[in-house]
Amino acid sequence: MRRLFDTGCHVVAQAVKCADVDMVAAYPITPQTSVVEEIAALTESGEMNCRFLPVEGEHSAMAACVAAAAVGARAFTATSSQGLLYMHEVLHMASGCRFPLVMVNVNRAVFAPWTLWADHSDSLAQRDTGWLQLYCASLQEVFNTILQAYYIAERVRIPVMVNMDGFILSHCRMIVEMPDQQVIDKYLQHQPNGWIADPQNPSAYACVTGADLYPGFREELFNDTKNADKTIIEAAKVYHELTGMWDGDLIDTYRCDDADTFIIAIGSMAAEARISVDLLREQGIKAGLIKIRALRPFPAAAISDVLSDGARVMVLDRNYGFGTEGGIIFAELKAALFERAAQLQIANKIMGIGGADVNYQMMADAVTSAWDFRR
Amino acid sequence: MSEQRNEFPAKYPVSYPVTGAGGDTGSWRMFRPEIDKDKCIKCLFCWIYCPDGVIDRDSLEINYSYCKGCGICAKECPRNAISMIREE
Amino acid sequence: MTTAIKNLPRDEIVMAGNGACGGCPATAGLRIVGKAFGPNAICLMTPSCSVASIGLLPKSSFNYPILNICFAAAGSSAAGMEYALESMQKKGRLNGEKPLVFTWIGDGGTYDIGFQALSAAAERNDDFIHICYNNEAYSNTGVQRSGATPRFAATTTTPTGKQCDKKNLPLLMLDHHIPYLATASLAYPGDFYDKLVKAKNTKGFRYIELLAPCYTGWKFAAEDMIDISRKAVNCGAWLMFEAENGKIEFTNPTKKFVDGTATPDSPAEYLSMQGRYTSSLKGDNKEFVINSVASQIAADLQLLRQRSTC
Numbered sequence: 066m067r068r069l070f071d072t073g074c075h076v077v078a079q080a081v082k083c084a085d086v087d088m089v090a091a092y093p094i095t096p097q098t099s100v101v102e103e104i105a106a107l108t109e110s111g112e113m114n115c116r117f118l119p120v121e122g123e124h125s126a127m128a129a130c131v132a133a134a135a136v137g138a139r140a141f142t143a144t145s146s147q148g149l150l151y152m153h154e155v156l157h158m159a160s161g162c163r164f165p166l167v168m169v170n171v172n173r174a175v176f177a178p179w180t181l182w183a184d185h186s187d188s189l190a191q192r193d194t195g196w197l198q199l200y201c202a203s204l205q206e207v208f209n210t211i212l213q214a215y216y217i218a219e220r221v222r223i224p225v226m227v228n229m230d231g232f233i234l235s236h237c238r239m240i241v242e243m244p245d246q247q248v249i250d251k252y253l254q255h256q257p258n259g260w261i262a263d264p265q266n267p268s269a270y271a272c273v274t275g276a277d278l279y280p281g282f283r284e285e286l287f288n289d290t291k292n293a294d295k296t297i298i299e300a301a302k303v304y305h306e307l308t309g310m311w312d313g314d315l316i317d318t319y320r321c322d323d324a325d326t327f328i329i330a331i332g333s334m335a336a337e338a339r340i341s342v343d344l345l346r347e348q349g350i351k352a353g354l355i356k357i358r359a360l361r362p363f364p365a366a367a368i369s370d371v372l373s374d375g376a377r378v379m380v381l382d383r384n385y386g387f388g389t390e391g392g393i394i395f396a397e398l399k400a401a402l403f404e405r406a407a408q409l410q411i412a413n414k415i416m417g418i419g420g421a422d423v424n425y426q427m428m429a430d431a432v433t434s435a436w437d438f439r440r
Numbered sequence: 441m442s443e444q445r446n447e448f449p450a451k452y453p454v455s456y457p458v459t460g461a462g463g464d465t466g467s468w469r470m471f472r473p474e475i476d477k478d479k480c481i482k483c484l485f486c487w488i489y490c491p492d493g494v495i496d497r498d499s500l501e502i503n504y505s506y507c508k509g510c511g512i513c514a515k516e517c518p519r520n521a522i523s524m525i526r527e528e
Numbered sequence: 529m530t531t532a533i534k535n536l537p538r539d540e541i542v543m544a545g546n547g548a549c550g551g552c553p554a555t556a557g558l559r560i561v562g563k564a565f566g567p568n569a570i571c572l573m574t575p576s577c578s579v580a581s582i583g584l585l586p587k588s589s590f591n592y593p594i595l596n597i598c599f600a601a602a603g604s605s606a607a608g609m610e611y612a613l614e615s616m617q618k619k620g621r622l623n624g625e626k627p628l629v630f631t632w633i634g635d636g637g638t639y640d641i642g643f644q645a646l647s648a649a650a651e652r653n654d655d656f657i658h659i660c661y662n663n664e665a666y667s668n669t670g671v672q673r674s675g676a677t678p679r680f681a682a683t684t685t686t687p688t689g690k691q692c693d694k695k696n697l698p699l700l701m702l703d704h705h706i707p708y709l710a711t712a713s714l715a716y717p718g719d720f721y722d723k724l725v726k727a728k729n730t731k732g733f734r735y736i737e738l739l740a741p742c743y744t745g746w747k748f749a750a751e752d753m754i755d756i757s758r759k760a761v762n763c764g765a766w767l768m769f770e771a772e773n774g775k776i777e778f779t780n781p782t783k784k785f786v787d788g789t790a791t792p793d794s795p796a797e798y799l800s801m802q803g804r805y806t807s808s809l810k811g812d813n814k815e816f817v818i819n820s821v822a823s824q825i826a827a828d829l830q831l832l833r834q835r836s837t838c
Binding site for chain 2 (some may be wrong): 161162163222259260266267268269270271272274278282285289
Binding site for chain 1 (some may be wrong): 569580582583584585588590593594597598601604606608609612613621623624644648
């Protein structure tokens with residue numbers, strides 16, 4: 066085990082180095098920029114055995130990654146906000162082609178007007194691109210999740226987006242434990258198992274098809290995405306066996322065992338919300354926290370299992386679901402828990418938009434102002 | 441076309457090279473090219489200019505199953521050895 | 529010496545019964561590409577007629593590994609693939625010899641939507657071959673104007689004829705300081721083959737542009753496809769040259785026009801053979817149009833002549 070004390074962006078670069086990635090194509094965008102700079106420095110010094118392709122835009126970054134995956138290479142990119150939006154059509158291509166890519170998205174609000182700070186509008190706008198989405202709350206989780214993302218992607222043949230909040234995680238220094246390289250090599254063996262562009266066995270990939278075959282490919286992706294939950298858990302278990310570290314499961318819970326009031330959050334807000342839970346507990350409220358780690362596939366059953374009948378559920382959204390009743394996670398959760406509508410009281414609070422400060426007091430207040438606990 | 445190809449699992453959108461991928465393209469033809477072997481000097485212009493490669497390089501036999509009848513071979517033949525005959 | 533037709537290899541990558549129109553310049557061009565590159569190559573295609581002519585899944589008309597990619601992505605995808613192959617070779621994870629990576633892209637994917645990524649790949653001198661088969665319009669979607677559509681040509685989005693000139697893309701690419709660039713014509717298959725082989729044997733970013741007269745878009749008889757390719761060269765509407773490390777060398781018959789040992793034919797016949805010029809050539813306009821095209825050709829020749837001597 067090695068120990069690292071560095072910023073979120075540099076931790077990402079170290080994880081990519083540990084994953085023995087063959088090709089990185091990326092374009093800088095605040096707050097992801099130092100990921101690109103660090104990978105460029107590591108590859109140029111020879112410390113990282115990988116080729117870095119300095120593309121001229123994010124559409125090209127993702128296009129380079131899909132073509133690298135098409136010859137069986139392990140590829141990586143990182144982006145944020147507009148960069149992720151600019152990739153949009155290629156994200157669909159990557160999942161449709163079933164290429165096992167891993168990308169880090171440093172969550173940042175979207176234009177217009179211009180802003181640089183965190184919210185989840187960028188990644189949530191890519192919900193339906195067929196990528197798996199994992200959200201992290203600490204740099205150790207970011208490191209572990211990037212390695213696990215390759216494990217998952219290369220088994221289910223669906224690309225994985227690892228999300229971390231801009232500045233809050235990307236520019237914050239934390240201590241990260243890194244497993245020894247031979248342990249990681251054992252965890253992430255190269256075993257190409259999908260389509261390969263192979264001159265010795267020529268075939269064309271993703272050609273034109275009609276309504277006879279097209280629906281089948283989409284249905285297959287739909288089913289495999291749903292079933293990827295098992296592989297996400299397996300990836301964490303195997304990682305735990307090899308490294309002793311645990312960052313896994315579709316959701317993470319805190320003080321939920323006897324809880325009747327729940328906060329649901331994703332990303333760094335879920336780290337802060339632990340303190341809110343403690344605060345609410347001090348006030349005599351039986352609070353618990355559900356941190357959503359996997360947004361795709363959506364962990365409907367896992368969340369439902371934790372929620373007791375009659376529970377109050379406060380969904381914290383760092384985004385707007387325009388034209389709906391509130392945030393996107395709120396809408397997703399209500400749909401997922403529709404069958405238990407009579408047993409649950411689900412409320413929503415939107416906060417932290419465009420990097421607006423979010424602290425434990427605000428989250429606790431969201432809970433106490435939504436329901437009357439004096440009775 | 442490789443005879444012993446390895447097929448990928450059906451969940452991947454893979455296409456394998458085969459003759460006739462565009463269908464029975466010989467049926468598109470309105471006029472059929474016919475080569476007068478007596479006039480032919482084996483310059484191979486017809487072979488190289490044919491957009492579909494349906495003229496055999498050695499025998500100069502035309503694969504009528506797939507020849508689309510574009511007429512380029514007849515037009516480019518320096519000896520006018522190829523005539524375009526209207527299909528029945 | 530240009531390779532004689534009878535010495536061209538027998539390799540065939542275009543399968544009979546493909547989905548292309550009869551008389552398609554793209555399949556005609558791909559046949560020569562296969563002969564020059566041999567089997568150890570990987571092709572990337574952006575949306576274009578050639579993608580449509582592959583045929584419906586699960587059948588393919590081309591005996592190469594082909595990856596379909598997003599429209600704006602020729603330069604970036606080919607670069608990513610080449611970087612990956614190089615990296616895997618270095619790590620000992622590549623079976624056999626590293627394949628040649630090439631793109632087969634229309635004028636839309638080259639001149640217009642694909643230009644940004646292509647320009648970036650050329651600037652980085654990425655190690656692949658970009659081939660543009662230029663049919664001077666978005667033919668696959670039914671012939672709309674592109675950046676390669678010449679002035680006066682009618683398309684469905686320039687119904688009375690395009691008002692502005694096409695881009696000079698070969699020169700734009702040359703100004704990226706790339707190691708090899710060539711223009712080619714289907715009427716000269718040996719020359720096209722030689723240029724492809726030269727590109728194959730060069731390292732770095734290589735650009736080849738093939739004029740691909742599309743009879744449905746240009747509105748001429750299918751049988752005239754090679755003939756019109758030849759006439760384009762003979763009147764100077766299509767200039768034949770190559771450039772190794774930026775040094776322009778002309779190939780015949782363009783070379784003779786540059787030397788002054790021959791003069792280009794009048795473009796009158798070339799233009800009037802094509803239905804896309806019919807409305808521009810109507811009535812009193814005819815002389816103006818022919819003269820304008822002829823003087824544009826003279827200006828293009830002069831520009832290239834100057835570039836070749838500097």
